[in-house]
Amino acid sequence: MKARTCWNAVCTVEDLVPESGIAVWTEDGPVAVFYLPHRLPALFAISHTDPFSGANVLARGITGDLKGEPVVASPLYKQHFNLITGVCLEDDSVRVKTYAVLLDGNRIVLETADKQREAVAA
Amino acid sequence: MSKKTLIVIGNGMVGHHFLEQFVASPEAAEYEILVFGEEKQLAYDRVHLSEYFTGSTHADLAMGTADWYTGQGIKLQLNEPVTALERDQRMVTTPKGNYGYDELVLATGSFPFVPPIEGREHPHCFVYRTLDDLDAIRASAQDGKSGVVVGGGLLGLEAANALRSLGLQAHVVEFAPRLMPVQLDTDGGALLRHKIEELGVQVHTEKATTDIVEGENARLRMNFNDGSHLETDLIVFSAGIRPQDALARASGLEVGERGGIVVNDQCTTSDPHIHAIGECALWDQRIFGLVAPGYTMARTLASVLNSDRNAAFTGADMSTKLKLLGVDVGSIGDAHGQTPGARNIRFNDEQAGHYRRMVISADGKTLLGAILVGDNSHYDTLLQYALNGIALPSNPETLILPEGQGGAPTLGPDALPETASICSCHNVTKGDICGVIDAGCSDLAGVKAETKASTGCGGCTALLKNVVDNELEKRGVAVSKDLCEHFPYSRQDLFHLVKVNGIRTFRTLISQHGKGQGCDICKPVVGSILATCWNEHILATDHVPLQDTNDTFMANMQKNGTYSIVPRIPGGEITPDKLIVLGEVAKEYDLYTKITGGQRVDLFGATLSELPEIWEKLIAAGFETGHAYGKSLRTVKSCVGSTWCRYGVQDSVGMAIHLENRYKGLRAPHKVKMAVSGCTRECAEAQSKDFGVIATENGWNLYVCGNGGMRPRHADLFATDLSDEELIRTIDRVVMFYVRTADRLQRTSVWMENLEGGLDYLKKVILEDSLGICAELEEHMNGIADTYQCEWKTAVEDPEKRKRFREFVNLPEQKDPVQQWTTERGQRRPVLESA
Ligand SMILES: Cc1cc2nc3c(=O)[nH]c(=O)nc-3n(C[C@H](O)[C@H](O)[C@H](O)COP(=O)(O)OP(=O)(O)OC[C@H]3O[C@@H](n4cnc5c(N)ncnc54)[C@H](O)[C@@H]3O)c2cc1C
Ligand code: SF4
Ligand code: SF4
Ligand code: FES
Numbered sequence: 001m002k003a004r005t006c007w008n009a010v011c012t013v014e015d016l017v018p019e020s021g022i023a024v025w026t027e028d029g030p031v032a033v034f035y036l037p038h039r040l041p042a043l044f045a046i047s048h049t050d051p052f053s054g055a056n057v058l059a060r061g062i063t064g065d066l067k068g069e070p071v072v073a074s075p076l077y078k079q080h081f082n083l084i085t086g087v088c089l090e091d092d093s094v095r096v097k098t099y100a101v102l103l104d105g106n107r108i109v110l111e112t113a114d115k116q117r118e119a120v121a122a
Numbered sequence: 123m124s125k126k127t128l129i130v131i132g133n134g135m136v137g138h139h140f141l142e143q144f145v146a147s148p149e150a151a152e153y154e155i156l157v158f159g160e161e162k163q164l165a166y167d168r169v170h171l172s173e174y175f176t177g178s179t180h181a182d183l184a185m186g187t188a189d190w191y192t193g194q195g196i197k198l199q200l201n202e203p204v205t206a207l208e209r210d211q212r213m214v215t216t217p218k219g220n221y222g223y224d225e226l227v228l229a230t231g232s233f234p235f236v237p238p239i240e241g242r243e244h245p246h247c248f249v250y251r252t253l254d255d256l257d258a259i260r261a262s263a264q265d266g267k268s269g270v271v272v273g274g275g276l277l278g279l280e281a282a283n284a285l286r287s288l289g290l291q292a293h294v295v296e297f298a299p300r301l302m303p304v305q306l307d308t309d310g311g312a313l314l315r316h317k318i319e320e321l322g323v324q325v326h327t328e329k330a331t332t333d334i335v336e337g338e339n340a341r342l343r344m345n346f347n348d349g350s351h352l353e354t355d356l357i358v359f360s361a362g363i364r365p366q367d368a369l370a371r372a373s374g375l376e377v378g379e380r381g382g383i384v385v386n387d388q389c390t391t392s393d394p395h396i397h398a399i400g401e402c403a404l405w406d407q408r409i410f411g412l413v414a415p416g417y418t419m420a421r422t423l424a425s426v427l428n429s430d431r432n433a434a435f436t437g438a439d440m441s442t443k444l445k446l447l448g449v450d451v452g453s454i455g456d457a458h459g460q461t462p463g464a465r466n467i468r469f470n471d472e473q474a475g476h477y478r479r480m481v482i483s484a485d486g487k488t489l490l491g492a493i494l495v496g497d498n499s500h501y502d503t504l505l506q507y508a509l510n511g512i513a514l515p516s517n518p519e520t521l522i523l524p525e526g527q528g529g530a531p532t533l534g535p536d537a538l539p540e541t542a543s544i545c546s547c548h549n550v551t552k553g554d555i556c557g558v559i560d561a562g563c564s565d566l567a568g569v570k571a572e573t574k575a576s577t578g579c580g581g582c583t584a585l586l587k588n589v590v591d592n593e594l595e596k597r598g599v600a601v602s603k604d605l606c607e608h609f610p611y612s613r614q615d616l617f618h619l620v621k622v623n624g625i626r627t628f629r630t631l632i633s634q635h636g637k638g639q640g641c642d643i644c645k646p647v648v649g650s651i652l653a654t655c656w657n658e659h660i661l662a663t664d665h666v667p668l669q670d671t672n673d674t675f676m677a678n679m680q681k682n683g684t685y686s687i688v689p690r691i692p693g694g695e696i697t698p699d700k701l702i703v704l705g706e707v708a709k710e711y712d713l714y715t716k717i718t719g720g721q722r723v724d725l726f727g728a729t730l731s732e733l734p735e736i737w738e739k740l741i742a743a744g745f746e747t748g749h750a751y752g753k754s755l756r757t758v759k760s761c762v763g764s765t766w767c768r769y770g771v772q773d774s775v776g777m778a779i780h781l782e783n784r785y786k787g788l789r790a791p792h793k794v795k796m797a798v799s800g801c802t803r804e805c806a807e808a809q810s811k812d813f814g815v816i817a818t819e820n821g822w823n824l825y826v827c828g829n830g831g832m833r834p835r836h837a838d839l840f841a842t843d844l845s846d847e848e849l850i851r852t853i854d855r856v857v858m859f860y861v862r863t864a865d866r867l868q869r870t871s872v873w874m875e876n877l878e879g880g881l882d883y884l885k886k887v888i889l890e891d892s893l894g895i896c897a898e899l900e901e902h903m904n905g906i907a908d909t910y911q912c913e914w915k916t917a918v919e920d921p922e923k924r925k926r927f928r929e930f931v932n933l934p935e936q937k938d939p940v941q942q943w944t945t946e947r948g949q950r951r952p953v954l955e956s957a
Binding site: 054060068 | 448646675681682683
């Protein structure tokens with residue numbers, strides 16, 4: 001069964017930095033939102049936590065593409081993560097969580113697990 | 123004339139490779155070929171079996187196609203095991219019928235050994251060898267939570283990783299006191315264990331399982347001989363392999379005491395019409411559990427069947443290099459140093475998690491074996507030394523010491539003999555590679571297609587590229603120095619393009635001269651080039667996404683995601699008042715404080731959002747950024763010089779401050795360090811810097827291109843008795859020439875060594891202006907010095923730029939929850955749970 005999710009506004013377009021990432025705090029913990037204006041879709045969201053160091057830093061990595069796939073390089077140990085799948089290019093057994101992200105008017109909305117409703121359902 | 127019949131039993135990796143070789147030979151025309159496979163799938167790449175769990179299908183792993191077999195006229199009967207062999211009648215039997223042969227090839231591989239433990243037949247007990255095994259494991263894992271692998275060898279660890287990828291808590295139970303007992307020694311095994319446990323796999327050594335019973339909290343419970351037990355939902359046995367020699371044994375062929383079909387150098391068994399290759403064959407009392415030796419046997423046999431009298435299998439190297447759960451492990455030759463008189467050199471960095479051991483012959487001249495854990499970058503070079511008996515350098519330890527700049531030491535491809543094996547999977551030597559290049563191959567892809575090198579396990583990829591590049595270069599073919607997949611240019615080319623075409627943004631450069639969106643290699647390089655050329659603020663919107671995090675946030679990221687701050691203290695001279703400000707700020711923000719080697723103060727542990735506040739205070743007290751985060755001038759260290767020291771002949775502090783203020787902020791391919799000593803006693807250690815200045819009675823001596831670090835290099839004397847102006851002018855020229863022509867991440871030392879003509883050439887360019895560019899270099903440097911701005915000052919004054927320093931843009935008060943602290947020696951330091 002698919003877990004219930006909900007959409008949350010996390011920031012506005014003005015908060016984004018083109019070609020780079022910012023971090024937001026969500027019910028699911030820290031999430032990195034990237035804005036790559038030269039791609040379609042241009043928004044990506046993955047966990048902000050670098051699985052190799054445990055530190056919350058992925059939004060601060062350098063973005064780009066490798067073989068056409070959008071990626072961010074961890075600023076600590078430089079592994080690349082695919083922004084669409086979350087899979088680490090250097091070690092495909094490692095993968096960070098990805099989130100659906102949309103532009104709603106001026107607001108950036110993220111799909112995260114709905115903890116409250118899950119709790120009620122349980 | 124009717125054709126003879128050749129039957130191959132077993133359609134695995136080696137059987138398939140044999141067919142590929144044989145059908146290409148003249149003798150193939152004489153035979154009908156018939157192949158029986160027990161598995162229902164066509165031969166597939168067992169080496170990469172685990173990829174079946176991460177998305178690969180049988181089609182991805184398959185070694186050939188049914189069409190290929192048909193096209194070659196080979197009859198392939200899968201899912202049809204041979205059950206009996208009648209040697210007298212030259213006939214084999216399957217459930218479907220009897221088939222006669224003239225020549226028979228046994229390529230039956232091996233089967234996993236399952237120790238005779240009571241309960242091992244439980245439906246949730248598995249082995250790890252075939253696609254069917256993996257399907258069964260996957261099904262069992264679906265509603266399980268944990269899994270145990272029995273056996274901590276190479277395959278066991280691979281299986282443990284697979285269990286982990288299926289979402290299970292994985293355990294490894296090993297009988298021996300360490301992991302990978304065959305390949306590793308005690309220290310190497312311990313380090314591997316530590317790393318694997320860090321990844322969440324639990325390792326239990328020195329445990330013998332006595333029986334397997336129903337579990338209480340999980341499906342199964344394993345009882346151990348020491349009275350302990352472990353509960354688990356499934357078990358995978360990976361306790362070694364045994365050669366599949368059942369048919370041979372039953373038909374009276376000679377087999378080894380501990381299994382294996384005995385073959386001679388021609389891969390022929392005790393029956394002249396029966397041959398055995400791959401993991402089922404026993405040669406010189408040895409079984410080869412790797413694919414490369416199996417392939418060599420396959421090639422040998424194909425030649426033997428073509429009546430090649432010289433064809434012989436002469437053994438194979440069992441060195442291995444692999445990544446287990448993301449951890450590099452390598453084992454070469456006599457890894458345990460069993461050769462009489464062998465001596466060891468060990469390097470063990472527990473901090474970084476690197477262990478390397480070299481086993482050296484008694485006379486110290488050759489490498490017998492090696493063990494690597496944590497970092498395989500030294501493997502290729504060591505393997506070449508060991509395989510080819512190349513004489514070791516006089517200081518062999520440098521082969522395993524950590525690298526300085528420029529990567530692990532490599533054996534230049536020129537040092538390899540023609541007979542050096544480059545790709546052991548496909549038996550390609552350096553001579554073979556030179557051969558195809560001479561026959562017209564002009565790039566790596568061509569060499570790969572011709573020789574098949576690096577199309578097996580892939581372990582030789584880097585070495586092959588090295589050899590091919592070197593050979594092409596020797597023949598005058600241009601070799602790609604492309605920066606990355608986005609730019610077909612070197613750093614120097616890009617510098618030129620930017621400068622000549624007046625390009626001011628990354629976007630313009632990549633759309634006109636590159637492709638794609640860029641990456642973490644090219645973006646910082648271009649960022650640094652743009653900064654050198656136009657000296658705009660690094661936080662200008664267009665430049666932000668180009669920078670490494672340290673440059674973006676103008677501080678050095680530490681392991682827990684916080685930053686350290688290093689204000690500039692030119693020449694190491696600081697007033698007591700400023701020192702007090704540093705102390706006050708550090709106290710207010712609880713920053714760990716340490717004096718650096720460059721005569722300044724490093725403040726650790728600031729969060730992203732604290733950075734601008736802290737800098738506001740520092741700037742108010744007159745501090746400037748120290749660029750400790752940038753590839754740029756770090757410090758100019760100085761001794762106290764003639765003002766205080768009774769030996770001093772010049773004011774070294776004054777000169778150091780002058781130099782530091784002139785070159786601060788200059789963006790370069792790598793960091794640049796300088797120092798000034800007040801007399802020849804050299805208290806400032808100037809000769810270990812990129813630019814070292816030593817006072818003389820008559821002025822200054824300039825030394826260039828030295829560095830400290832892992833591979834220290836003494837700077838070279840460049841010019842003597844310079845006046846203040848001459849000194850500055852000379853440094854201006856060298857610095858700018860370096861910035862313009864060096865490669866990415868090349869320190870001045872490596873840059874100079876790579877200049878054709880080296881030091882003498884550099885002297886001609888700088889001191890005699892042989893290229894006629896000195897005026898331009900000086901002008902460029904003057905321009906940079908004139909437009910200097912303290913990046914932090916600009917940043918804190920601009921609200922837009924300050925916005926970048928919010929930790930979470932939607933919750934400014936939210937503190938990063940992973941940053942937890944403890945106190946040590948009276949100061950705060952991070953605790954970071956290992957992920
Ligand atoms: C998970 C895993 C990882 C590995 N990793 C590496 C590695 O990194 N590097 C490396 O060099 N090696 C590795 N190996 C070992 C490598 O796969 C073997 O060395 C290689 O497959 C041996 O080839 P083979 O043809 O001799 O045997 P196999 O590939 O096992 O083929 C034998 C075939 O014969 C069939 N057969 C047996 N008996 C009969 C019969 N009576 N009738 C019909 N068919 C029969 C079997 O079903 C099987 O399909 C790995 C093995 C595994 C399982
Ligand atoms: S280098 Fe010379 S001037 Fe400087 S401190 Fe040493 S002795 Fe004194
Ligand atoms: S500061 Fe330098 S030497 Fe020290 S641990 Fe870090 S990288 Fe190594
Ligand atoms: S050594 Fe395996 S592909 Fe070359």
